[in-house]
Amino acid sequence: MSLELQAAQLLTSQGLDQLLKALRRGGCRTVGPTVRDGVIAYEDIDCLEDLPRGWTDEQSGGHYRLRRREDDALFGYAVGPHSWKPFLHPPRQRLWRTHRDGDTVRMQREAPDGQRLALIGVRACELKAIAIQDKVLLGGAYGDPHYRARRAGTFIIAVNCTVAGGTCFCASMGCGPNLTAGFDLGLTELGAAGPPAFVLQAGTPAGSQLLEEIPHRPATANEIAAARARVQHTAEHMGRQMPTEALPQLLLRNLEHPRWSEVAERCLACGNCTMVCPTCFCTTLEDSSDLTGRETSRTRRWDTCFTVDFAFVHGGSVRQSTRARYRQWMTHKLATWHQQFGTCGCVGCGRCITWCPVGIDITEEVSAMRTSEPT
Amino acid sequence: MRERNARPRLAVWKFASCDGCQLSLLDCEQELLALGEVIEVAYFPEALTRAVRGHYDLSLVEGSISTPRDAERLHAVRRRSARLVTLGACAASGGIQALRNFADAREFMAAVYAHPAYLHTLATSTAIADHVPVDFELRGCPVNKRQLLEVIAAFLAGRRPAIPAHSVCIECKSRGLPCVLVAHGRACLGPVTQAGCGAICPACHRGCYGCYGPQETPNTASLTRALTALGLERRQLLRLYRSFNANAEAFRSESERHAE
Known part of the structure; x- marks a missing residue:
């Protein structure tokens, strides 16, 4: 202000x-x-x-x-x-419901x-x-x-x-x-x-x-x-600092950096970071039908890129390893978000650090990558 | 609606278990009439005195395999069932009775029974899927009745049940529950446990006990490091991983790292 x-x-x-x-x-x-x-x-x-x-x-x-x-x-x-x-x-968030009566189906948004x-x-x-x-x-x-x-x-x-x-x-x-x-x-x-x-x-x-x-x-x-x-x-007096200089470029030229495997050893793939993140927006759709098959509904619910199902396409999940999932989350948040939405996806609230049960620190991961970049 | 005489036939079977999962089906009070409308409950000794013999469209199987006779009986159940869905932690991993897998079952028998020679039991308690092909495993100790109804509704509609295999943490966060591990330093298996209960224990300020067994990609080694930092000792870790799902692969192998 x-x-x-x-x-x-x-x-x-x-x-x-x-x-x-x-x-x-x-x-x-x-x-x-x-x-x-x-x-x-x-x-x-x-x-x-x-x-x-x-x-x-x-x-x-x-x-x-x-x-x-x-x-x-x-x-x-x-x-x-x-x-x-x-x-x-x-x-x-429920999106719609249908009610079937004989051959008639009524849909209600x-x-x-x-x-x-x-x-x-x-x-x-x-x-x-x-x-x-x-x-x-x-x-x-x-x-x-x-x-x-x-x-x-x-x-x-x-x-x-x-x-x-x-x-x-x-x-x-x-x-x-x-x-x-x-x-x-x-x-x-x-x-x-x-x-x-x-x-x-x-x-x-x-x-x-x-x-x-x-x-x-x-x-x-x-x-x-x-x-x-x-x-x-x-x-x-910020508790953490993010080294932001040319951050998207740093991450995108280090997609095979050994640090991704190292963080995957610690990452629980529990999804907490994405749930508490104020910008993570991903959802999935869940369809349900009742026992009689007369009532059905579609509900949108929060999803996270740390589940196997999130990247499920024909033939299986394209991100089988936690390494791939953590990399997807962090490179999207800090790098490809710029290409997609014209801003960074991180606002520095620190929730993903505090509420990670094993304390993985996004600022520390970036620093580690920056200081140990293969030449 | 289906014709009454064309209703699919349901059977409910019990192996080594406490009956709690079958009770979850009976606990579906509001929905029981609707269930009877669309499915013929043909075999369910816990609830019915009469029994329709023959083949079943859907068999719900509770319990683990802990005797040679049960191992044979299970094969007969599989042969007579078009679809076989297991109910609960016993059926999915061997249950609390799988603690025998880590000890000598004969010693337990000798300690408990006057004449253990009359007992015919296996040295291990194992999951249903270790013996016959299983179409779907519904987790939990006991199973959640809404999830049970979802599995039956999905079977009737011919669709995949919406039963996520992700962590309990996602249920906690969706309910707005603060993390008991981070905010209170309480031991919690939520990050390595499959969701489904609706995060009952964290909602009561308790850590997750792992009733639903390991989530799809459990990193128990990393969680153990965090729990150790909270002050948990080897013996506490052993007990934490060795409960209702002691024989589930991820929990079993992690517990073995903390055994004597």
Whole structure:
């Protein structure tokens, strides 16, 4: 967020609570961070009390723990296990059903979900990921009507990161930690003692309009400087760094590098990295029929390039080995994604590192390849 | 709809097992009437007193092969079945009773029975597929009833059952469950275990016990390194891999690395 002096406002935590209530009054389903089962998950939230007040997260490869903060920050953590993907591009989506009555078959297409979503606490890397999924799922001639319906009504309250997680590397990817675009309202939490307060900026007319209903005042120059300093501090304390220079070329000229076999020794082919990735979008179709054969349906569900079936063509799977599957995932994410969608597929959120049960680190894999490139 | 008299014939067979998988079929309360409408339940001693002899279009086979008599009986079942689908961990890998495969079964017999000489048992407990060709193996301890209905519905429609062979992790993530291994440091076999249960144990904050047996490409050696880093010792690893699917190839070979 470019914190323009004239536009920046100051919002108290009560103001944020009123903001949530206004969104709910307006018919939005409000989804945001909350502590559940020992993690900060994105769930339905009603009010300020649902936010993870005073909590932060400790993250490294294959490791995540909630920790208490010394203050009452509401957004004093990095990112939780799940991105916003489950809300916009859900794990299961029925596409159609048929009902057979004698010789007549009636087909019923699943209506897109019209519920308006308000996403609270979206980070810069996640905004970038949503922008990437917009391109993938709505770009081209065949957009996904379900994703379109969910995105059309989405109201986004984004948050500048005031802490960097142990596996964060958005700064290397040019995706954060500062908000640039894609939000209706953008907040930066101030770190002073006492109740949380936010420097706020509207990113869209819808954001400005909503703000009019909520008490706020212009932010002072000191408050704006403090907010800016916090985001700057985050940028300088990323837990990981991705060596991005000529990255697609590096990977694509090293398709037979011995490192692929080495990482395959560790890779569980469990699919966790793709499930938690905010940009991975692959799905498969599952057809079902009931016992009588009268009712059938087709459901789209998340798939992953780490399964055997994913690359199944006539005659078998074209990616039999875990080596081939890991290479497919990483080269697509960091290299061929550019050719396909015009951007990188990685936003540097670090989830694939934290939530890999054996802690495989995509930044470390790239570094290893770069430093041991056969000459 | 099929004519009632043209309904395919179903038989349910039991070998060495606890009957839990057959009970999963009876547990399909809502769907039992619909099932009876489209299939003739011809042989199912657990549920029916009458039995239709002869040939069956679909045989569901529960249990493992642990006696010479069962080994012979299984061949007779196969000959009389157009399609044979196995139910559960016992039938797919030998079950918990396959722990005998790692020890001397005669010692167990002597310890338990007053007159072990009357027992006619094999030294091992093995999977149905080790003895006869199997058309489909439905995993689980016990099987999931929705998956069981899916297999029967797929059989009736002549299509492939939608039963993925991927890891439990994908079910956890699809349900929005946080990883118990990463977030709590709990031992979990989910990454090397086939999905199907709906991630029951992680949903209760427990690690996966591996009831569904190894997933399609299990990397047990790598998971073991991660579990060792969490503090699991050799004996705990041995027990983890040696449970309901102790005799499944990937779990068996991994457990042997941690044996005495």
